[in-house]
Amino acid sequence: MGAKTEKLLAVLKLQPVVPVLIVEDVASAVPLARALVKGGLKAIEITMRTEAALEAVSRVAQEVEGAVAGAGTILNPAHFAAAVEAGAQFIVSPGTTQELLDTARKSDIPLLPGAATASEVMALRQEGYQVLKFFPAEQAGGAAYLKSLSSPLAGTMFCPTGGISLKNAKDYLSLPNVICVGGSWVAPKDLVARGDWDGITRLAEEAFALTA
Template identity: 80%
Template sequence: MPGKTEKLLSILKLQPVVPVLIVEDVRSAVPLARALVAGGLRAIEITMRTPAALEAIRAVADEVEGAYAGAGTILNPAHFEAAEKAGSTFIVSPGVTRPLIEAARQSEVPLLPGAATASEVMTLRDEGYEVLKFFPAEQAGGAAYLKSLASPLAGTLFCPTGGISLKIAPDYLSAPNVVCVGGSWVAPKEMVASGDWAGITRLAAEAFALRK
């Protein structure tokens, strides 16, 4: 696990914000990823919420120089295996199950598992996980809640995701137990649909400037 933890941290520490994307049309995946990378956001989470997701991950992994394509919304071992085969460099889940932990244990691709309570964090710590996704961040208690976990659960780092915007991201990034945040605001649906890649690069650069 230590090796995979370091691998995951080396990706998450590239930037303060990891874009969380829902890709509807695979043709937009490569130009979208290139626009994000141009703005400094190299680690990109493509969620498994659309039929285009796996092909989008594969395209970004194969064609976008400097990008680290990750897969999000991984719910089971079949998702994990498919995302790994598509070229994911990291895998993100909203929560965790025993079968998912077993699938992750057998893979070299690091898992960022989701947790929302102290008990869930403790359970994952027992499995060797030191870096977790805090989800859904705003709905589960926000930055204040996450900061309150820093002392009793010292040594655990989080990437909070869910309801985070440019305005409130600094609240999370100021927490001692936060390594980065996940956000969808850097790639608004209307900008992707219109192909406003320059606009997305500007939003990415704005997010990158939040560096801790």
């Protein structure tokens, strides 16, 4: 197992649920991340879907003790480079391109690449990846589909993301090939908007307590 795989596993094993955040207002990034860390969720994926995202990664990386800031929705080499420069400690992509894989190969920062089919998983295995994001999890076939991959593609571990909630997280976490899940439910827009950080900490504690 390569050093970058070990580095990625160390991040993903911190908790059963990785918060997937869309940060609209950079001012909320630090208190939101602190609330999540307080509840036990240290690895935090901030998606590059808003203008505030890169600054949010930077602030969380610099200002939130205990947080492991990651960047998600990385679509191309320029995204990858910008996220790493901002301080991202892990990179997540919804799918993969050869250009993205080439960029990741040259970086010390680990990539969690997305895959939704057996062929995509096989292609990424050939590139040396043993830990993948299964996305979009529910829409691509859910826990039953992922379970069916566990035997023919043994040795590959997944972080399913997409459509996962407190209700179905255990369905995934009980699978032998799932290391953790990604979810946005731990940071609901309404709680973030009104700055209910205690409420988010409670959701984080509930998510941290999830086991198979």
